Amino acid sequence: MMTEENRGRLLIACPDSTGIVAAVAQFLYRQGANISASDQYSTDAFDGTLFMRIEFHLDQLPAQERSLCADFAPLAEKFQMSWRYAPARRRKRMAIFVSKELHCLQELLWEWQSGQLDTDISMVVSNHDDAQTLVKSFGLPFHHIPVYPNDKSSAEAEQLHLLESAEIDVVVLARYMQILSPTFLERYANRIINIHHSFLPAFIGRNPYGRAYERGVKLIGATAHYVTEDLDEGPIIEQDVTRVDHRYDAHALRIAGRQVERSVLARAVKWHLEDKVIVYENKTIVFA
Amino acid sequence: MMTEENRGRLLIACPDSTGIVAAVAQFLYRQGANISASDQYSTDAFDGTLFMRIEFHLDQLPAQERSLCADFAPLAEKFQMSWRYAPARRRKRMAIFVSKELHCLQELLWEWQSGQLDTDISMVVSNHDDAQTLVKSFGLPFHHIPVYPNDKSSAEAEQLHLLESAEIDVVVLARYMQILSPTFLERYANRIINIHHSFLPAFIGRNPYGRAYERGVKLIGATAHYVTEDLDEGPIIEQDVTRVDHRYDAHALRIAGRQVERSVLARAVKWHLEDKVIVYENKTIVFA
Amino acid sequence: MMTEENRGRLLIACPDSTGIVAAVAQFLYRQGANISASDQYSTDAFDGTLFMRIEFHLDQLPAQERSLCADFAPLAEKFQMSWRYAPARRRKRMAIFVSKELHCLQELLWEWQSGQLDTDISMVVSNHDDAQTLVKSFGLPFHHIPVYPNDKSSAEAEQLHLLESAEIDVVVLARYMQILSPTFLERYANRIINIHHSFLPAFIGRNPYGRAYERGVKLIGATAHYVTEDLDEGPIIEQDVTRVDHRYDAHALRIAGRQVERSVLARAVKWHLEDKVIVYENKTIVFA
Amino acid sequence: MMTEENRGRLLIACPDSTGIVAAVAQFLYRQGANISASDQYSTDAFDGTLFMRIEFHLDQLPAQERSLCADFAPLAEKFQMSWRYAPARRRKRMAIFVSKELHCLQELLWEWQSGQLDTDISMVVSNHDDAQTLVKSFGLPFHHIPVYPNDKSSAEAEQLHLLESAEIDVVVLARYMQILSPTFLERYANRIINIHHSFLPAFIGRNPYGRAYERGVKLIGATAHYVTEDLDEGPIIEQDVTRVDHRYDAHALRIAGRQVERSVLARAVKWHLEDKVIVYENKTIVFA
Structure with missing residues (x-):
């Protein structure tokens, strides 16, 4: 059958x-x-x-x-x-990491709720507690693990323990603003998906919207990629852009960018969950 | 090898x-x-x-x-x-039909000249002579076959004779504004590609830009399709749109639409030439 | 200041x-x-x-x-x-009507919550109760008003009573699948915004995704428009499309279309709330 | 009147x-x-x-x-x-510079011929003679000015002499692959428009398609900008992108990119000619 x-x-x-x-x-x-x-x-x-x-x-x-x-x-x-x-019956077990911006998390939760993401969301992990109410309203476990600049490793140890206990298959960084250690990345190689709020390789690193504003670009974008040790240099899974103009200040760019970030991340995660993405020499083959 | x-x-x-x-x-x-x-x-x-x-x-x-x-x-x-x-070595032999608007013809000639269309263009046929200079500048045969309302069949007989003599494989209607007879269509079933200047099934028939203006649409489009007896109802190969706003009158829509018509037709023709389009029950499967 | x-x-x-x-x-x-x-x-x-x-x-x-x-x-x-x-300080008071598909409602609630929609959402009205939990989770009033085929007018009377009591300025039909009476439309002329799940004027009326599938289109769209007595014929505020291919059946088109419906409706509502839309002879001028 | x-x-x-x-x-x-x-x-x-x-x-x-x-x-x-x-009656006088890739030149000539560019094209200048036949077929003057690595200044002197004699208002670099001197740029500040074959600021400099291929991007783009002394850092007028996937090698990216380059440059030039672009602090305000 x-x-x-x-x-x-x-x-x-x-x-x-x-x-x-x-x-x-x-x-x-x-x-x-x-x-x-x-x-x-x-x-x-x-x-x-x-x-x-x-x-x-x-x-x-x-x-x-x-x-x-x-x-x-x-x-x-x-x-x-x-x-x-x-x-196909073995759904991947997913953990979502998030900081203070919740739009990407929210998109994933909706898509999951409406049956579009073939996954079990095992937990949402955050270094802040902003997402708590939202996550609870979906009946999902929320773990608030603060990250202190002078002791990042203990937070990571706690995260890894959670992931391993729950037998997590894929980690989605849905605007998680902390850098993960090489050890962490190695443990989940090609299984950590990040959304970067620019059209990579433009605006690698911090504050891409501010720099997009300074440069006066006419489109802004977002990039979903697997995370490697080289910041924002990992294999790109999906990208998209939206049109802006001179009237957009950095804040307006950030608002406009949310829509792109949401849809780009959701597509990338969906393809990963359906085993449609193959990594090859820092690039991806996407059989979408 | x-x-x-x-x-x-x-x-x-x-x-x-x-x-x-x-x-x-x-x-x-x-x-x-x-x-x-x-x-x-x-x-x-x-x-x-x-x-x-x-x-x-x-x-x-x-x-x-x-x-x-x-x-x-x-x-x-x-x-x-x-x-x-x-x-692959047997390139399809193409005839292009055109009337007075030359932008789609021009795009095809360029793409062909720059090696993007894997075809032999055997001739350009028109019911007007506007295209003559352009076609000649590409060193291609141009046939001016006027179509008289009261005697369309003699023009068509002449066209069919030309097509058959040249063993034409595919006919592209690059803004050819005459309706072809069922006999003609039957002879080249699934081998006549038309560009319609609207996002079908919106604005079937005459003057789509005028009607798009009247309706106040916010996008205009173009559709490349195989021609069947039902006007603008044949299998769609490719479509695309471009954004417009309230400042566009019918003329401005027509100008803006040209870009979409050009690229949509060029893509559809390219796919057809590479045997990437399969017709099935008035739809197409495009292995692009 | x-x-x-x-x-x-x-x-x-x-x-x-x-x-x-x-x-x-x-x-x-x-x-x-x-x-x-x-x-x-x-x-x-x-x-x-x-x-x-x-x-x-x-x-x-x-x-x-x-x-x-x-x-x-x-x-x-x-x-x-x-x-x-x-x-600007006088925010428009909004009522959202919805049936069983919640994605457009969800998008509006979220945009509102994150401060992108300058409005007071006074209520959500539905002929079903599917939206109840969602609406309550945002702390908003939900009114379940069933609509019976043989007595639509009593439902409408109840709706109108609610709208008038709350001094509603704008009604958004976020996938509300009931037709409103001329009286209702007259009462809120140019203040009722509907999202139609096709690129109008293609696929007016019922089941646009099913018909888009039958026609074999290569893009599907959505249209936000003011509601008039002529079904799906009112002034268009915004439209957009997304690419599909032969592998999409009617269900897959419906899923893909949700993304377009959400963003098109959210933009149209935002512009209306900021007084950027002017209706003129069944068209709109949008100063976006 | x-x-x-x-x-x-x-x-x-x-x-x-x-x-x-x-x-x-x-x-x-x-x-x-x-x-x-x-x-x-x-x-x-x-x-x-x-x-x-x-x-x-x-x-x-x-x-x-x-x-x-x-x-x-x-x-x-x-x-x-x-x-x-x-x-408006004083049309700007334009010179187009080109090297070996002719698609951008071709687009401009065609748009000009069909009345879409409100300009007088006074000349086409090239360091190669590939464009000669095309330019002559439009009845326009063509100047072949070779540029020798060890004596760039004499070529530039000849170019400047031509531009000044013809009272040129705007210089369009339609895939002109030579770097202009500060003196030249100073002379035509904010009046030299270049098309760069990437979505700036990604892939500044040489061989952007090769580098786009290496990076595995999922969209490629083009950027029209005013030329300043900082290579590819001048004020951006217009940008656009097109979708690609893992099957595109560097050559295929280059072919796909041509369409974007053509349309982006044509739009930017059109806006400039209609005085719709204002430069402000290395950005543009485009009243399009």
């Missing part, structure tokens, strides 16, 4: 060569699976890396998936694949 | 069932082909129609393609496919 | 002729007012109607405005103006 | 204070002029700079304008205005 239960995804990266698509499709066919979506991209036609995302349905998938993965292993080895199997 | 010569495309439509992707991929693999792009879409996950577009490279394709097609036939029959093989 | 208290707006429509701008500016100058924003538009350069919106600051405006209006009357008469004075 | 002959514009910048709008409007009224468009912007409501653009019609303007300007002088002095009078 073609239910959520029986829907699985294969994410594959390997050196490109003839026959890979055929081999994978043939494998799934023999397992009895029906391919419902298939995307592929090769970085170079001759000597590149091939990326595939295949969504399939297989009767009794929960009971079959262990043997399916075992059977796939030799094929994966033959083509030197790095690969991942993701059953 | 991975040259234009050796690049081919398979376009397939068939009842969806398990194993089709595998069978096609396996077939191409055994032929020695390397799949460089693959798109699929199924109208319904259970009982739908599957559409596939596969781009592949095969050494010595020109010499191999006859046997490749012959070998594919049994597989196609097994899955009840309607299918088409299109070698 | 340049406070909200002391900010006023003049909205003027009159036959265009030489000297009007000078006369109005001179008048305000003599009153001691400082013009902070001024917009004008003339429907026709020779023989048209002139529309002006002037925002000014005047010390002690609340105490001065009665005499200011009295003094302005002769000038208004001289130029045959229809005009309106609107003090 | 309301002809192009009788249409004038006043551009004003001055310290903001009460009564300026009234004084200017009153002045024009007494001169017998009819204001057809009026825009104003103040950098700060309290203590800012006021910018105004007024378009008016005055019978017999060519004969009247000398006395009109003389009469305006005392008023200008009173309010410490820097101001400029620009008769």
Whole structure:
């Protein structure tokens, strides 16, 4: 039956060569699976890396998936694949980090509530308590963990403990204004999504709206990206812009930017949750 | 070698069932082909129609393609496919029809000249002579075929004769303001692309900018579609809009609309030329 | 002092002729007012109607405005103006009508809460009770007034009673799926804003997303307009679109459309609240 | 009569204070002029700079304008205005500089030919001869002035001589890939418009598409700006973007970017020609 239960995804990266698509499709066919979506991209036609995302349905998938993965292993080895199997029924567990600006958090909560984000939101974590009422109104756990400049590590230890206890799969920084340590980033590599309030690589760092105002730009933007040690330099998942003009001061830019930040982050998170984003050499392949 | 010569495309439509992707991929693999792009879409996950577009490279394709097609036939029959093989080296032969407004024609000529449109433009046909100088400056044949209200059929006979003599594959109506007969349309079904100067289905028919002005819309648009007997009702390939406001009168809307018409038509034609558009029940599937 | 208290707006429509701008500016100058924003538009350069919106600051405006209006009357008469004075400190009182889809309501409440909508939301009215929890969480009155097909008038009587008791200035139909009677519309002419879930005039009436799907459009849109007796034919305030493709079924179009509906309605409402919209012959002039 | 002959514009910048709008409007009224468009912007409501653009019609303007300007002088002095009078009939004389990429040049020539750019194109200057055929086909003078790395100044001397002989008002760098000297820039301050092929301030300098590819951006853009000594740091007139994805290599980005470059530059040039752009502290006020 073609239910959520029986829907699985294969994410594959390997050196490109003839026959890979055929081999994978043939494998799934023999397992009895029906391919419902298939995307592929090769970085170079001759000597590149091939990326595939295949969504399939297989009767009794929960009971079959262990043997399916075992059977796939030799094929994966033959083509030197790095690969991942993701059953659709296993929703990713999400933690949202936020500071004082709540619009991105609110957008995510709404989209989640209306069924658009296929995730379990396990908690909202903040260094302030502004979000508390909002989070509670959605019946979700809220953790207020202040971050003190002279002792950031204890806050992070507490955060990591929470994340690990809850078996968190993805962390969304929904306007969380603290920098995370390399240790933290390493622990959740390619699983921390940040929204930066500019069209990167323009206005990296602090106060992008103020600097956009100073520069006199005619569009402002937002960028959702995976977080790496290099501030605002991680792989970009999604970007968008909106038009402004000379009448917008820095405050007006900030207000206008909220709309873009909200929709850009929501799209990026949605794609991540549906295993549609693959990171490759500080860039993303998005099979949206 | 991975040259234009050796690049081919398979376009397939068939009842969806398990194993089709595998069978096609396996077939191409055994032929020695390397799949460089693959798109699929199924109208319904259970009982739908599957559409596939596969781009592949095969050494010595020109010499191999006859046997490749012959070998594919049994597989196609097994899955009840309607299918088409299109070698990339065989550029489509295009005729452009135009009346007095030249901006869409000009855009196509530019894009063609700069190598963006993979086509041979065999001729430009017009019921007026406004385009003559422009067309000649590109070194292309121009045919002035006036259309008289009381004898449209003789003009059409002349047009069809020209098209057939030149073995035209696709006709682009780049602001051609005459209605074509059912016979003409039948002859080039799904191969005549029109640009309509509105966001269809708004403002079907005459004078869309005048009516857009009367209605007070805040965006105006353009629509590229395949032409069918039902005026402006054919399958839509591409659409876009641009922002206007109360200061735009009908003339200003027309000027602003030109930019949208140009880019929408150019995109639609490009996709058609690259076999990226499939028509299905008065809609298009665009594997762009 | 340049406070909200002391900010006023003049909205003027009159036959265009030489000297009007000078006369109005001179008048305000003599009153001691400082013009902070001024917009004008003339429907026709020779023989048209002139529309002006002037925002000014005047010390002690609340105490001065009665005499200011009295003094302005002769000038208004001289130029045959229809005009309106609107003090910024007098926020419009708003009622929101909603049915079962809550995304537009949610957007308005949020924008209001974050200070972007300069209004007092007096009540939310619905023919269903789905919105109740949301509305209560914002501390706002919620009125559940069911509408029975065979007795619509009693529901409307109750609605009108509520609106009049609360001295409502503007009614926003945030996906309210009932048709209002001519009496109701007459009572709040040019003060009822509806969001229609299509790019009007395409897909007037019921089920626009279903019909957009059938037509195979490549963009879907939303339109905010003042409500008149002709369904979906009233003056358009704002429109926008978003891109879709063949993979979107009617349900997916509906989900994608929500984002556009939300932002289009929020912009239109904001402009109305700030007296930036003037209705003229079934169109709007928007001094945004 | 309301002809192009009788249409004038006043551009004003001055310290903001009460009564300026009234004084200017009153002045024009007494001169017998009819204001057809009026825009104003103040950098700060309290203590800012006021910018105004007024378009008016005055019978017999060519004969009247000398006395009109003389009469305006005392008023200008009173309010410490820097101001400029620009008769619409005096079309700006334009020189276009180009190198090897011709798409921006082509767009400008076409817009000019179809009457959308209110200018006299006096010449096209290039350090290569690629544009020669195109320019000649429009019947315009083409000057091939090679630029040698070890002797840039002689090329510039020749360029300046040409510009001065032809009394050029505005220089458009339509993908001209040479850096101009401070002397040159000084000579035509705020009258040289460049198109940069990125969304500034992202990707300042060389090879923006290559760097956009490396960074993995999801939108690419273009920026039209006045040229100053600081490379790509001059006042921005207009910007726009277009969507790309992981399948675009640097070459594909470059092709996609052409469309944006063309339209952004054409808009910026049009606004400049119609005196709609005011430069203020390295930003622009665009009364579009």
